[in-house]
Amino acid sequence: MVHVDIAAERLFSIGPLTVTNSMVGALLASVLLLLAALWFGRRASLVPSRATSVLELPIEFLADIVRGTGGTRWRRFAPLVFGIFLLVANWLSLLPGVGTIGYAARGADGKEYIVPFVRAAAADLNLTLGLAIVSFVSFVGFGIWANGVRGYLKELLVAEPAYMTPLLTPIHVISELSRLISLSMRLFGNVFAGEVLLATMLALTTATLFLLPLAFVVPGIFFVLELLFGLVQALVFALLSMTYITLAIAEERQHSSNDHSGESPDTAAVAAEHGSA
Amino acid sequence: MDLHTLAAGLAMGLGGIGPGIGLGIGFSKAMEAIGRNPEASGTLFVPYILGLALTEAIGIYALVVSLIILFAT
Numbered sequence: 134m135v136h137v138d139i140a141a142e143r144l145f146s147i148g149p150l151t152v153t154n155s156m157v158g159a160l161l162a163s164v165l166l167l168l169a170a171l172w173f174g175r176r177a178s179l180v181p182s183r184a185t186s187v188l189e190l191p192i193e194f195l196a197d198i199v200r201g202t203g204g205t206r207w208r209r210f211a212p213l214v215f216g217i218f219l220l221v222a223n224w225l226s227l228l229p230g231v232g233t234i235g236y237a238a239r240g241a242d243g244k245e246y247i248v249p250f251v252r253a254a255a256a257d258l259n260l261t262l263g264l265a266i267v268s269f270v271s272f273v274g275f276g277i278w279a280n281g282v283r284g285y286l287k288e289l290l291v292a293e294p295a296y297m298t299p300l301l302t303p304i305h306v307i308s309e310l311s312r313l314i315s316l317s318m319r320l321f322g323n324v325f326a327g328e329v330l331l332a333t334m335l336a337l338t339t340a341t342l343f344l345l346p347l348a349f350v351v352p353g354i355f356f357v358l359e360l361l362f363g364l365v366q367a368l369v370f371a372l373l374s375m376t377y378i379t380l381a382i383a384e385e386r387q388h389s390s391n392d393h394s395g396e397s398p399d400t401a402a403v404a405a406e407h408g409s410a
Numbered sequence: 411m412d413l414h415t416l417a418a419g420l421a422m423g424l425g426g427i428g429p430g431i432g433l434g435i436g437f438s439k440a441m442e443a444i445g446r447n448p449e450a451s452g453t454l455f456v457p458y459i460l461g462l463a464l465t466e467a468i469g470i471y472a473l474v475v476s477l478i479i480l481f482a483t
Contacts, residue, residue: 137477137481138481139477139478139481139482140482198456201456202456315467315471318467318470318471318474319463319466319467319470321474322467322470322471322473322474323470325474325477326470326473326477329477365459365462365463366463368459369459369460369463369464372456372459372460373460373463373464376460
């Protein structure tokens with residue numbers, strides 16, 4: 134059976150700080166992104182070359198989604214930044230050497246197991262919780278920035294018919310707080326389970342000689358699954374953060390009759406055109 | 411009988427029923443909408459992925475609970 138550790142394993146300590154293997158993984162993801170940014174930035178020109186146009190595809194895709202679902206345009210940098218970083222952090226477990234190259238340690242029951250040097254960054258609850266906290270602070274912050282502290286608290290704590298307030302207030306507050314837990318747990322669960330799944334499938338198919346040919350096929354299938362799920366989870370984290378921010382900002386304006394905040398800019402533009410024609 | 415293993419198995423097994431049904435219903439509705447109006451697939455994509463991930467998250471919570479039971483207690 135494969136040995137899995139929910140908490141990231143400690144590699145060494147610098148003074149009072151412990152460095153775990155997922156921190157090394159996050160560092161690796163940042164270095165990879167930096168190198169990619171430098172390499173692609175050098176080739177930037179008005180007419181994109183083949184390599185840069187390949188990179189522009191996912192960026193355009195994300196930007197379209199953000200423009201359509203979000204409100205005004207300048208808020209798009211946050212979800213894109215989330216999504217791209219998470220993508221590399223999610224896919225780290227697929228790189229050769231991550232999770233496999235390590236040193237031997239002796240477990241509690243006396244069996245030997247491997248402590249890997251590098252672990253997928255998002256497979257650590259600390260990272261996902263940190264990102265969820267960033268998302269939480271940003272949507273509370275945007276709500277306060279757009280509506281003022283009184284407006285934000287009023288939207289949160291006071292329900293429309295006044296007698297429903299003691300019933301709905303705890304529900305509202307808990308649902309807002311539970312966004313922290315759901316965001317972090319969703320990402321952590323997906324990436325960690327993907328790692329465990331890959332390790333288990335490898336262990337299963339290499340257990341006997343008879344199953345060895347399957348060891349090339351079956352982990353390959355789960356590899357593709359992990360690729361897909363990493364992508365979807367990064368996208369969902371970014372989209373959900375953006376949706377929460379849009380909700381927090383638009384909450385006050387929903388009570389006006391000429392509200393166009395929920396529509397995409399295209400339909401709003403068409404409506405304005407028809408109105409003026 | 412090892413109650414830990416039983417608990418972990420039950421947590422994941424029972425916790426997978428709800429999200430499975432929910433995802434199936436959601437996907438079938440999305441397919442219905444696309445079949446009715448093939449051009450809607452662009453508009454449908456983002457809310458569908460969002461709904462998919464939100465529903466699947468419940469199953470992931472069950473998985474995390476079962477992993478915690480197995481490996482951390």
